[in-house]
Amino acid sequence: MVTTRNIVYGALFLLVSLAGVAGLFVVLFAEFLALVQLLIYGGAIIIVILFALMLTRETDFSIATEHRRWPVAAGVSLALFGLLASSAVSDSGQYNSDRRSGIGIEELGTGLFENWAVPFEVASIVLLVALIGAIVIGRSGDEEDGGQA
Amino acid sequence: MSLELVDFQILAAALFCLGLYGVLARRSAVMVLMAVELMLNAVNINLVAFSAFRPISMVTGQVIVIFVITVAAAEVGLALAVIMRLYRRRGTVNVDEIDLMKG
Numbered sequence: 001m002v003t004t005r006n007i008v009y010g011a012l013f014l015l016v017s018l019a020g021v022a023g024l025f026v027v028l029f030a031e032f033l034a035l036v037q038l039l040i041y042g043g044a045i046i047i048v049i050l051f052a053l054m055l056t057r058e059t060d061f062s063i064a065t066e067h068r069r070w071p072v073a074a075g076v077s078l079a080l081f082g083l084l085a086s087s088a089v090s091d092s093g094q095y096n097s098d099r100r101s102g103i104g105i106e107e108l109g110t111g112l113f114e115n116w117a118v119p120f121e122v123a124s125i126v127l128l129v130a131l132i133g134a135i136v137i138g139r140s141g142d143e144e145d146g147g148q149a
Numbered sequence: 150m151s152l153e154l155v156d157f158q159i160l161a162a163a164l165f166c167l168g169l170y171g172v173l174a175r176r177s178a179v180m181v182l183m184a185v186e187l188m189l190n191a192v193n194i195n196l197v198a199f200s201a202f203r204p205i206s207m208v209t210g211q212v213i214v215i216f217v218i219t220v221a222a223a224e225v226g227l228a229l230a231v232i233m234r235l236y237r238r239r240g241t242v243n244v245d246e247i248d249l250m251k252g
Contacts, residue, residue, distance in 0.1 A: 007177055007179065007180055010180060010183060011183065014183050014186065014187065017164070017187065017190070018186075018190060021164075021190045021193065021194060024157070024160075024194055024197075025197055027152065028157070028197050028198055028200075028201040029201055030197050030200075030201065030211055030214075032211075033193075033197060033211055033214055033215070036215065036218060037193075037218070040218055040222055041186070041190075041218075044222065045186065045221070045222060045225050048225055048226065048229055049179060049182070049183060049225070049229070051229075052179055052229040052232060052233065053179055055233060055236070056179065056232065056233065056236040056242050066174050066175060066176060067173075067174055067175075067176060067245065070173075070174040072173075073169075073170050073173030073174035074170055074174065076169065076170075076173065077166040077167070077169045077170040077173070078166070080162075080165075080166050080169060081162055081163060081165075081166040084158075084159075084162035084165070084166070085158075085159050085162050085163075088155050088158035088159055088162065089155055089159075092153065092154065092155035092158075102201070103200070103201075103207075103208055103211055107208055108208055108211055108212070110208075111208035111209070111212055112208075112212050112215065115208075115212075116212050119216065123216055123219045123220070126219070126220065126223055127219060127222070127223050129223075130223030130224070130226055130227050131223075131226060133227055133230070134226040134227050134229070134230040135230075137227070137230040137231055137234055138229075138230035138233050138234060
């Protein structure tokens with residue numbers, strides 16, 4: 001996904017990866033999160049990204065989509081992957097796989113609305129503020145752009 | 150062969166590093182945003198995996214994943230609004246051509 005020339009293909013590959021992550025959530029006994037992942041990422045975020053791609057269509061999308069110094073980025077990413085993978089392998093004996101425990105939707109909802117009620121409300125306020133901010137920022141025809149208010 | 154925790158950790162590390170490469174190497178701001186989404190998803194995989202492999206059932210990991218998804222949705226909305234505004238003003242969404250604050 002991160003190396004595709006055509007950025008619309010990149011967005012569709014991102015959809016495939018997000019659906020794969022939802023499948024991983026099912027494997028890890030987090031069915032509600034898989035559902036949320038498919039609805040929010042697969043449904044909403046991909047659509048918004050595709051809209052943004054459509055509205056900011058450029059003529060030179062297919063050429064020069066990477067920095068000149070992309071080998072530096074590749075080196076940094078590979079080094080970080082080596083570090084993370086080696087540290088994950090080195091202490092992999094602490095958890096054994098036969099004690100996996102699923103979390104039901106009831107348990108999740110109880111935890112969310114009892115222990116995490118205040119952060120839940122804060123998250124809803126964050127969403128509301130982001131929504132209003134996005135509308136205000138993305139409004140067309142502003143004063144400083146030379147148009148009418 | 151059953152799936153171990155380390156499998157999920159390595160997969161999440163790979164996904165995170167792919168996202169990091171996308172953030173560092175791509176020029177289009179929309180692509181950078183998509184790569185950030187990839188990195189957030191890698192973190193979510195780690196949270197859910199650690200939550201699932203605990204011997205005692207704990208709900209905290211999954212609750213934090215819900216908050217991460219919420220913040221990611223808010224971030225995408227705001228960032229795309231900023232990108233649209235920038236495109237209307239500058240005519241480009243390439244991050245290395247946006248140098249308004251260069252001294």
